[in-house]
Amino acid sequence: MPLIVGMSVLLGCQFIGELLVRALAVPVPGPVLGMVVLLIGLMVNGRVPSALRMAGEGLLRYLTLLFVPAGVGLMTHFGLIREELGILAVTLVASTALTLAVTAKVLDWLARRHLRGKGES
Secondary structure (H helix, E strand, C coil): CHHHHHHHHHHHHHHHHHHHHHHHCCCCCHHHHHHHHHHHHHHHHCCCCHHHHHHHHHHHHCHHHHHHHHHHHHHHCHHHHHHCHHHHHHHHHHHHHHHHHHHHHHHHHHHHHHHHHHHHC
């Protein structure tokens, strides 16, 4: 029964995300907005309920199966990927570098903020 409750919460959050995307016409996928709704709910609750933890761990156990369709797509469209390989490589390197830079800046900002908070205590 807890697994059904946990999956219902996850699907409910995804559904709310889809409703928000359609109602507000925001250019964000519904499941992403659903994760934000879930995050807010967990922050308000202050902990992860055991049913939700069980459902999440069950999904993570089989996460690798979700990569099978992507692998099949890569094999099916290999010719198209080969044609655009240079652009794809540049895009992947640039986006990875940008992500690392932003993550480092945010981590630095949070560390400074944390140290300032410790100094005032």
